[in-house]
Amino acid sequence: MKPDTLIELSSKVRNDYKKAMNNVKRRVTVCAGTGCVANGSLRVVEALIAACEKHGSPASVSLAFENAEQTTLLLVAKSGCQGFCQMGPLVTILPDGILYTKVKPEDAEEIVASTLCKNVVVERLLYRDQANARMCHGTANIPFYALQKRKVLAACGVIDPENIKEYIAAGGYAAAHEAIHSMKPEAICKLVLEAGLRGRGGGGFPAGKKWELTRLAKGDKKYIICNGDEGDPGAFMDRSVMEGNPHSVVEGIMIAAKAIGAQQGVVYVRLEYPLAVKRMKHAVAEARAAGFLGKNAFGSDFSFDIDIMEGAGAFVCGEETAMIASIEGKRGMPEPKPPYPAENGLFSCPTVINNVETLASVPLIFNEGAEVFRSVGTQKSPGTKTFALTGHVVNTGLIEVPFGSTLRQIIFDIGGGVTGANGKIDPNGFKAVQIGGPSGACLTKKHLDMPLDFDSLKSIGAMVGSGGLVVMNQSTCMVSIAQYFMQFAQNESCGKCVTCREGTKQMLALLTDIVEGRGTKDTLEILKTTANVVAKASLCGLGKSAPNPVLSTMREFAEEYEEHIVNKTCPAGECKALSRPTILADKCIGCALCTKSCPVGAIVGQRKMPHTIDAALCINCRACISTCKLHAIV
Amino acid sequence: MDTSQSTPDKTRQFNAVFEVLKKNNNDKSRLIPILQEVQEVYRYLPPMVMSFIASSLGIPASRVYGVATFYSHFTLKPKGKHVIRVCDGTACHVKGSSEIATTLRAHLNLGPGENTTQDLLFTLETVSCLGACGLAPVMVVNDAVHGQISSAQACSIVDSLKKSEARHEA
Numbered sequence: 021m022k023p024d025t026l027i028e029l030s031s032k033v034r035n036d037y038k039k040a041m042n043n044v045k046r047r048v049t050v051c052a053g054t055g056c057v058a059n060g061s062l063r064v065v066e067a068l069i070a071a072c073e074k075h076g077s078p079a080s081v082s083l084a085f086e087n088a089e090q091t092t093l094l095l096v097a098k099s100g101c102q103g104f105c106q107m108g109p110l111v112t113i114l115p116d117g118i119l120y121t122k123v124k125p126e127d128a129e130e131i132v133a134s135t136l137c138k139n140v141v142v143e144r145l146l147y148r149d150q151a152n153a154r155m156c157h158g159t160a161n162i163p164f165y166a167l168q169k170r171k172v173l174a175a176c177g178v179i180d181p182e183n184i185k186e187y188i189a190a191g192g193y194a195a196a197h198e199a200i201h202s203m204k205p206e207a208i209c210k211l212v213l214e215a216g217l218r219g220r221g222g223g224g225f226p227a228g229k230k231w232e233l234t235r236l237a238k239g240d241k242k243y244i245i246c247n248g249d250e251g252d253p254g255a256f257m258d259r260s261v262m263e264g265n266p267h268s269v270v271e272g273i274m275i276a277a278k279a280i281g282a283q284q285g286v287v288y289v290r291l292e293y294p295l296a297v298k299r300m301k302h303a304v305a306e307a308r309a310a311g312f313l314g315k316n317a318f319g320s321d322f323s324f325d326i327d328i329m330e331g332a333g334a335f336v337c338g339e340e341t342a343m344i345a346s347i348e349g350k351r352g353m354p355e356p357k358p359p360y361p362a363e364n365g366l367f368s369c370p371t372v373i374n375n376v377e378t379l380a381s382v383p384l385i386f387n388e389g390a391e392v393f394r395s396v397g398t399q400k401s402p403g404t405k406t407f408a409l410t411g412h413v414v415n416t417g418l419i420e421v422p423f424g425s426t427l428r429q430i431i432f433d434i435g436g437g438v439t440g441a442n443g444k445i446d447p448n449g450f451k452a453v454q455i456g457g458p459s460g461a462c463l464t465k466k467h468l469d470m471p472l473d474f475d476s477l478k479s480i481g482a483m484v485g486s487g488g489l490v491v492m493n494q495s496t497c498m499v500s501i502a503q504y505f506m507q508f509a510q511n512e513s514c515g516k517c518v519t520c521r522e523g524t525k526q527m528l529a530l531l532t533d534i535v536e537g538r539g540t541k542d543t544l545e546i547l548k549t550t551a552n553v554v555a556k557a558s559l560c561g562l563g564k565s566a567p568n569p570v571l572s573t574m575r576e577f578a579e580e581y582e583e584h585i586v587n588k589t590c591p592a593g594e595c596k597a598l599s600r601p602t603i604l605a606d607k608c609i610g611c612a613l614c615t616k617s618c619p620v621g622a623i624v625g626q627r628k629m630p631h632t633i634d635a636a637l638c639i640n641c642r643a644c645i646s647t648c649k650l651h652a653i654v
Numbered sequence: 655m656d657t658s659q660s661t662p663d664k665t666r667q668f669n670a671v672f673e674v675l676k677k678n679n680n681d682k683s684r685l686i687p688i689l690q691e692v693q694e695v696y697r698y699l700p701p702m703v704m705s706f707i708a709s710s711l712g713i714p715a716s717r718v719y720g721v722a723t724f725y726s727h728f729t730l731k732p733k734g735k736h737v738i739r740v741c742d743g744t745a746c747h748v749k750g751s752s753e754i755a756t757t758l759r760a761h762l763n764l765g766p767g768e769n770t771t772q773d774l775l776f777t778l779e780t781v782s783c784l785g786a787c788g789l790a791p792v793m794v795v796n797d798a799v800h801g802q803i804s805s806a807q808a809c810s811i812v813d814s815l816k817k818s819e820a821r822h823e824a
Contacts, residue, residue, distance in 0.1 A: 253782050
């Protein structure tokens with residue numbers, strides 16, 4: 021390719037796109053993210069195409085760039101994750117701005133016959149606000165979308181992720197072209213540093229500084245690694261970006277490569293994300309075919325290529341040095357730092373490792389400038405952050421908000437409130453929100469109005485992590501949650517450090533004691549001591565932060581631990597070993613079989629009348645449960 | 655009598671591994687992708703194959719074994735024809751995924767410590783997060799994601815697979 025062909029190409033692509041779009045009377049976008057595909061969105065696409073055919077207005081499935089003169093009146097396209105996973109499959113109709121939710125293939129006929137042919141909205145498919153039963157026409161009046169600030173996710177769920185031209189038409193690759201052709205590496209690092217971009221993967225280290233260090237490091241060969249090993253349970257932001265807008269990640273990697281002088285990039289993606297792997301591979305192949313990657317990228321003297329590597333299921337590989345070991349074909353075990361990867365990384369060469377979302381934010385900084393990027397968010401944590409909002413909340417899905425937003429805004433305004441045990445809104449249901457996965461902490465009511473950013477979370481013993489937010493209602497037992505995370509850390513501990521390998525095992529045993537009613541006051545003391553040792557003496561982030569969920573729940577829910585230990589009860593009713601059997605009055609016929617089975621005579625009642633269990637006498641042997649033929653004892 | 659059908663042909667077995675090694679340029683840093691591709695073929699990593707890979711790449715067999723046992727994706731025991739993965743990520747956990755896993759274990763008659771059914775039809779795994787948290791609780795059967803499932807639905811999905819297998823047999 022000749023030097024300026026991208027500019028020519030993109031202006032041609034953009035013109036073609038404009039022409040093509042002018043011809044498109046309507047664009048029907050069906051979400052094809054993992055969530056919607058699971059709910060059958062691909063069958064919806066087929067049904068829509070068939071219905072269009074039947075109504076005499078055949079639809080195209082991709083924009084006719086090549087022959088822009090061709091009139092395409094109707095376009096049925098797939099997109100990446102639109103975010104509102106719970107309401108999927110989602111169908112957006114433009115320019116009407118209609119969003120249909122929970123669309124089934126059977127609904128395709130009505131959508132085409134009413135909306136596409138007669139401009140009549142199919143009201144039963146619109147989203148209904150649970151709080152006030154108001155019908156919402158489109159994203160603009162759905163609180164879930166209207167209250168977000170989607171920048172990194174702006175194009176996710178709009179453009180076709182498998183068509184590079186749509187990305188170019190939306191201004192894509194202009195930043196990479198500028199960086200590679202007309203910017204010095206130091207200027208790129210300076211710009212990213214000025215924008216204040218901090219690593220979205222957890223620690224929040226300034227990306228520009230990392231790049232500058234690697235740029236200055238001596239070495240003939242340098243690498244850039246994109247960390248897509250999003251292993252935190254409850255987080256799927258990186259998956260959505262890789263699925264919904266893979267080219268933004270590729271472009272970010274290219275800019276980083278130019279900044280540090282890397283010849284090779286590696287995208288390390290979790291094995292559990294097959295669609296993300298497929299879309300990233302496709303995007304890299306498209307970029308290579310367009311001459312953006314490979315020898316003499318964009319016709320410059322800069323040569324750079326990207327490899328995609330699938331992980332093999334080890335959480336610890338999210339840690340920089342463990343990821344490097346994994347790419348080198350070894351057991352993914354962390355190494356002591358320093359030396360940092362910036363000096364001695366992949367194959368002992370200087371290496372930058374950035375998270376997916378961090379890299380996807382880079383083109384944004386180039387396109388809008390550092391000033392505009394900084395204007396959103398807080399002074400020390402500029403920009404926006406994506407969060408995966410899940411658990412006991414009305415609207416679950418992928419969201420993006422400026423740093424400094426509060427949990428109250430996220431859970432109650434965007435999320436629509438907390439759901440109770442019956443799945444309906446419960447105004448008093450909020451108990452805690454877990455942030456940052458197994459490295460994070462449980463935050464409570466008193467944290468609801470705290471602005472969220474890297475530093476505020478750190479100051480209270482939590483961390484952004486990769487951004488999973490799991491909301492929990494009153495029926496969740498905080499001791500079991502701590503046990504759950506400890507089980508996770510114990511499973512995933514690589515075994516290198518004694519404190520992490522043995523410490524997590526002991527902490528898990530101690531927590532299991534509490535959950536199963538064997539805990540004493542000493543248990544808490546030993547737990548606290550062990551937790552502090554593990555946090556201080558482990559090498560990598562996994563061990564260092566593994567005690568966070570335990571320490572934070574012990575701090576915020578001390579009385580719940582007390583209940584388990586002193587009164588041997590679980591206030592949330594979740595710990596089976598601590599719950600006494602109860603007789604369901606509506607099922608019990610008073611046959612008295614259970615009274616005979618009870619070794620302590622705790623069951624009383626008149627014959628042929630519902631019986632009851634005297635909690636003071638019951639020893640929880642559960643003999644009655646297996647005796648009852650009517651399953652009236654639970 | 656033609657024995658090639660009843661006894662596995664060893665040279666043909668290793669041919670597949672050979673292809674994979676060649677595709678990856680016999681590069682020892684590509685050990686993980688190599689093992690992934692080989693496991694695709696065998697559904698597990700037989701000891702003989704691991705030794706073969708080690709000598710072809712010029713690395714100790716212990717290193718191959720070390721990698722194969724470190725990552726949870728690799729298995730040294732044959733997996734079932736259908737792999738059921740129940741997600742136990744935080745979001746799925748708080749929405750009751752452990753109950754689904756327990757029910758499925760009982761439904762598949764899996765004993766303690768067993769993950770694969772005797773007839774090698776099903777393997778049940780719990781995984782830490784599938785990243786479909788918006789649909790919690792989630793179960794993945796082969797590559798199909800099933801979201802917002804109940805224990806009863808999980809069992810009926812397994813039953814329909816069993817039925818189609820039985821029909822296939824007949």
